[in-house]
Amino acid sequence: MKRSSKLAIAIAAALGIGATVAVFAQPVGMGGGMRHGMMHGMGPAMMRGAMAGGMHDDAFRADMGLVHEMLDSHERIARKVSNLPNGIRTVTEADDPQVAATLKAHVASMAKRLEEGREFNLFSPTIPILFENRDKIRTAIEYTAKGVVFTQTSGDAKVVAALQEHAVEVSELARDGMAAMMRAAQAAASAPSPYAGEQQRGIKALSAKDVQDLLAGRGMGLAKSAELNRYPGPAHVLELSDKLGLSAQQKASTKSVFDAMEARARALGKSLVEREAELDRLFASREVSRTTLESSLAEISKLQGELRRVHLEAHLAQTDILTAAQVASYVELRGYGGAGHSGGHRH
Numbered sequence: 300m301k302r303s304s305k306l307a308i309a310i311a312a313a314l315g316i317g318a319t320v321a322v323f324a325q326p327v328g329m330g331g332g333m334r335h336g337m338m339h340g341m342g343p344a345m346m347r348g349a350m351a352g353g354m355h356d357d358a359f360r361a362d363m364g365l366v367h368e369m370l371d372s373h374e375r376i377a378r379k380v381s382n383l384p385n386g387i388r389t390v391t392e393a394d395d396p397q398v399a400a401t402l403k404a405h406v407a408s409m410a411k412r413l414e415e416g417r418e419f420n421l422f423s424p425t426i427p428i429l430f431e432n433r434d435k436i437r438t439a440i441e442y443t444a445k446g447v448v449f450t451q452t453s454g455d456a457k458v459v460a461a462l463q464e465h466a467v468e469v470s471e472l473a474r475d476g477m478a479a480m481m482r483a484a485q486a487a488a489s490a491p492s493p494y495a496g497e498q499q500r501g502i503k504a505l506s507a508k509d510v511q512d513l514l515a516g517r518g519m520g521l522a523k524s525a526e527l528n529r530y531p532g533p534a535h536v537l538e539l540s541d542k543l544g545l546s547a548q549q550k551a552s553t554k555s556v557f558d559a560m561e562a563r564a565r566a567l568g569k570s571l572v573e574r575e576a577e578l579d580r581l582f583a584s585r586e587v588s589r590t591t592l593e594s595s596l597a598e599i600s601k602l603q604g605e606l607r608r609v610h611l612e613a614h615l616a617q618t619d620i621l622t623a624a625q626v627a628s629y630v631e632l633r634g635y636g637g638a639g640h641s642g643g644h645r646h
């Protein structure tokens with residue numbers, strides 16, 4: 300099957316429509332029943348895009364319906380984008396009241412999805428960045444008689460760039476409709492593997508920073524189950540010791556929890572790097588077999604488990620050292636307050 304027809308089918312499938320299948324499929328000679336097995340041949344990036352948000356959920360289908368309507372009536376949508384130093388301000392409008400209503404519904408739903416972290420995407424490279432950084436984005440929406448004035452800002456330069464790039468993507472969709480969608484799908488399908496370049500690494504599975512962190516006994520997010528559930532960690536407690544009002548005794552106990560954790564984590568980290576290097580060597584030399592792989596992975600998993608335990612246990616020990624009030628202020632100081640909502644939004 301030609302790549303263009305696969306793309307058309309993937310898009311049509313995601314939009315949940317038969318009409319588009321016909322439009323794109325006829326010229327390349329595809330008959331009915333083509334939606335069967337429609338995901339075959341899609342590249343990983345496309346699959347990721349098409350599946351993000353869950354293909355089978357009602358909200359997803361409703362949102363796809365709105366997108367479909369906007370793509371169909373793109374010629375009636377006018378759009379102006381201004382880049383701000385820290386974001387974007389866009390005006391998107393339509394004289395046709397039905398199109399204007401669809402546009403408003405789309406924007407309202409997307410803003411809610413962003414706030415709640417329910418990603419919705421097909422082929423955009425910028426939408427994943429926006430959803431990953433949603434706590435760094437401020438959104439203000441003003442509905443006009445004919446559409447929407449949409450302002451988004453961020454203090455993070457990378458996020459600002461993604462906001463501005465996404466605004467360009469939306470402008471292209473509004474200008475070219477389904478043709479822009481096809482271009483985006485093609486670009487997503489031909490994007491290089493996210494691992495490209497990593498074949499140069501000494502140990503393919505670990506970045507230079509991973510190796511440094513392991514050798515230095517750093518946390519590497521291994522204690523998130525504790526840290527984000529109100530069990531403070533010794534390294535950050537020491538950093539915040541003044542603000543938390545630690546007594547001399549508490550400080551000394553924290554330091555000894557930290558030192559013990561770090562010494563153990565360094566030793567385990569060193570063994571882990573060595574075992575990963577060995578696994579890499581097995582593959583690089585093509586000496587690997589099912590048996591050597593099994594024993595290598597058993598050792599690696601054991602070390603990973605122990606390393607995680609060392610970090611998590613340090614949080615357990617640390618929590619015993621602190622008062623409930625100190626734990627509460629740690630949670631605030633680390634920015635974990637306001638659990639259950641994403642914060643930082645203003646709609």
Ligand code: HEM
Nearest residue numbers: 366369370389391409413419420421429449466469472473
């Ligand atoms: C003709 C087609 C489309 C139009 C006119 C349109 C319009 C808009 C507008 C006006 C915004 C507010 C941001 C801005 O103005 O730059 C927006 C945001 C968004 N759109 Fe669309 N859109 C279209 C297609 C799509 C498609 C195909 C998807 C994904 C499948 C999508 C997903 C999103 C998402 C996730 C946001 C939220 C981004 C954020 O809050 O930063 N849109 N869209």
